[in-house]
Amino acid sequence: MHAVTSGQAPEQAHETVSHKIAFIGGGNMAQALIGGLLAQQFKAADITVSEPVEALHDTLRELGVKVTTDNQQAVHDARVVVLAVKPQVMALVLEPLRDQFKNQLIISIAAGVTISTLSRLLGNYPRIVRAMPNTPALIQTGASGLYATAAVETADRALATTVLQAAGLVLWVEQEQQLDAVTAVSGSGPAYFFYLMEAMIQAGQDMGLTEAQSKALTLQTALGAAKMAVNSPHSPAQLRKNVTSPNGTTQAAIEAMDATQVNVHIQQALQAAATRSAELAIALEHSSATVK
Numbered sequence: 001m002h003a004v005t006s007g008q009a010p011e012q013a014h015e016t017v018s019h020k021i022a023f024i025g026g027g028n029m030a031q032a033l034i035g036g037l038l039a040q041q042f043k044a045a046d047i048t049v050s051e052p053v054e055a056l057h058d059t060l061r062e063l064g065v066k067v068t069t070d071n072q073q074a075v076h077d078a079r080v081v082v083l084a085v086k087p088q089v090m091a092l093v094l095e096p097l098r099d100q101f102k103n104q105l106i107i108s109i110a111a112g113v114t115i116s117t118l119s120r121l122l123g124n125y126p127r128i129v130r131a132m133p134n135t136p137a138l139i140q141t142g143a144s145g146l147y148a149t150a151a152v153e154t155a156d157r158a159l160a161t162t163v164l165q166a167a168g169l170v171l172w173v174e175q176e177q178q179l180d181a182v183t184a185v186s187g188s189g190p191a192y193f194f195y196l197m198e199a200m201i202q203a204g205q206d207m208g209l210t211e212a213q214s215k216a217l218t219l220q221t222a223l224g225a226a227k228m229a230v231n232s233p234h235s236p237a238q239l240r241k242n243v244t245s246p247n248g249t250t251q252a253a254i255e256a257m258d259a260t261q262v263n264v265h266i267q268q269a270l271q272a273a274a275t276r277s278a279e280l281a282i283a284l285e286h287s288s289a290t291v292k
């Protein structure tokens with residue numbers, strides 16, 4: 001894995017970025033990415049969203065972007081097309097578009113839809129980047145893994161980086177299979193931290209705090225720990241050792257976790273997510289194989 005870049009793009013901070021971008025699907029992820037693009041000085045007038053759900057149109061228009069229900073019209077003069085529909089409808093969405101792509105860079109954020117499936121659905125179209133973002137993209141604190149075949153040129157890779165970087169950190173992987181690990185670590189990752197928060201809030205309540213007190217303390221602690229880990233030159237392991245005094249309270253907690261092999265269970269959980277990601281990719285490959 002290589003090329004980690006943060007969401008802050010200082011070189012773009014004072015200039016307007018001009019690329020026509022079309023989003024196919026205007027749901028949660030598309031809205032998150034669009035919010036990030038606008039914050040990074042992309043022009044709203046250059047962004048078109050094709051979304052069949054009329055109820056979402058007002059929300060999208062409030063962002064200032066163009067809204068349509070016509071996918072072909074949306075991609076017509078776009079430089080970048082972001083495929084932000086659910087994986088299950090991808091074949092249906094791409095079939096009518098397969099003759100529409102000439103020079104566009106296609107970025108798919110659909111979980112589990114492989115480059116070969118996308119390329120096949122588009123009549124062997126080569127300019128495709130596959131990305132796996134996560135929900136903190138909604139607050140421009142996301143983490144995205146990106147993969148493209150060797151056929152995708154440096155300029156297209158840079159463009160994909162710019163688009164996804166609007167939502168947070170961007171990390172390119174060298175093998176498509178590694179996106180299963182990205183899915184397991186960061187794609188599904190927010191849920192693991194929410195799970196830990198749930199358990200800590202419950203424990204605080206069990207020990208006499210109100211739910212509100214326990215929640216406030218838990219969330220602020222999660223935020224503080226994440227900020228420390230991001231900003232520190234030390235590894236999380238070292239940071240943990242630094243706050244674990246011999247025979248102190250933290251040591252008692254860590255020993256209890258070690259006794260039940262919490263770390264092993266977490267590793268098994270992430271392995272289960274990666275395995276499921278690979279299974280879903282195979283299932284989607286098969287289900288879309290009937291679409292010529």
Ligand SMILES: NC(=O)c1ccc[n+]([C@@H]2O[C@H](COP(=O)([O-])OP(=O)(O)OC[C@H]3O[C@@H](n4cnc5c(N)ncnc54)[C@H](OP(=O)(O)O)[C@@H]3O)[C@@H](O)[C@H]2O)c1
Pocket residue numbers: 024025026027028029030050051052053056071084085086087089092093109110111132133134135187
């Ligand atoms: N949310 C995440 O954490 C996350 C993380 C990584 C990747 N992703 C990927 O991001 C993609 C979008 O996820 P999301 O959470 O944003 O889903 P979402 O909120 O359901 O958004 C998808 C939107 O696309 C619309 N759509 C359906 N068919 C369409 C068509 N033919 N043409 C144009 N638009 C169409 C959907 O409308 P309907 O509601 O009518 O179907 C929906 O509004 C998925 O492929 C997912 O795998 C999501």
